[in-house]
Amino acid sequence: MNRTIAVAALAAGAGLTACAPQVPVTRGQYAQYFQEFCAGCHGATARGDGPGAAGMVPPPADLTQISARNGGTFPIEKVMSQIDGYRSGPRAMPEFGSYLVDDRTVMVETEPGVFTPAPERLAGMAQYLESLQRP
Ligand code: HEC
Numbered sequence: 001m002n003r004t005i006a007v008a009a010l011a012a013g014a015g016l017t018a019c020a021p022q023v024p025v026t027r028g029q030y031a032q033y034f035q036e037f038c039a040g041c042h043g044a045t046a047r048g049d050g051p052g053a054a055g056m057v058p059p060p061a062d063l064t065q066i067s068a069r070n071g072g073t074f075p076i077e078k079v080m081s082q083i084d085g086y087r088s089g090p091r092a093m094p095e096f097g098s099y100l101v102d103d104r105t106v107m108v109e110t111e112p113g114v115f116t117p118a119p120e121r122l123a124g125m126a127q128y129l130e131s132l133q134r135p
Contacts, residue, residue: 004109030128067133077110
C-alpha cells in the first residue's frame with residue numbers, strides 16, 4: 001500500500017489540508033531509532049530474536065510478519081498504539097510514547113481515505129516497520 005503521511009496544518013482554520021506536503025521518510029533515521037530502542041528485544045533484523053528476548057513471556061514479536069499475521073494488511077494504527085503504549089492490557093513491552101512523541105503532528109492514512117493525527121516520530125517508526133514486512 002502506498003500510504004500517505006502528510007504534515008498536518010493544524011493552525012486555526014486550516015482544517016485538514018488536502019494538499020499538505022508529504023513527510024519524506026528518512027529511513028536511516030528510523031533504522032537508527034530501531035537499533036537504539038527496539039533491537040534489544042526484537043533483534044537487529046526485527047525477527048524477534050534480540051539478546052533480551054530469551055525467556056520473555058510473551059516473546060517479542062517478529063516485526064517482519066505483522067502484515068502476514070493480519071491477513072496481508074499492515075495495521076498501522078494498532079502498531080502505533082503498541083509502540084506508544086496507548087494499547088491497554090497486560091504487556092511485556094515497555095512504552096515508547098515519551099521517546100517518540102514530539103511537537104510535530106502528521107496525518108497518517110490509517111485506512112484508505114481515512115486520516116488520523118499522530119506524532120511524527122511515532123508515525124515514522126510505524127512506517128519504517130511497514131517497510132520491513134515480508135510475505
Ligand atoms: C523489553 C523488550 C522490548 C522492547 C525494547 C521493544 N519491544 Fe516491541 N514487543 C515486545 C514484546 C514482548 C511484544 C509482544 C507482547 C506484548 O505485546 O507485550 C512486543 C510487540 C511489539 C509489536 C506488536 C506486534 C504485533 O504483531 O502485534 C510491535 C509493533 C512492537 N513490539 C514494536 C516495537 C518497537 C517499534 C520498539 C522500539 C521502539 C519495540 N517494540 C521495543 C518487547 C519489546
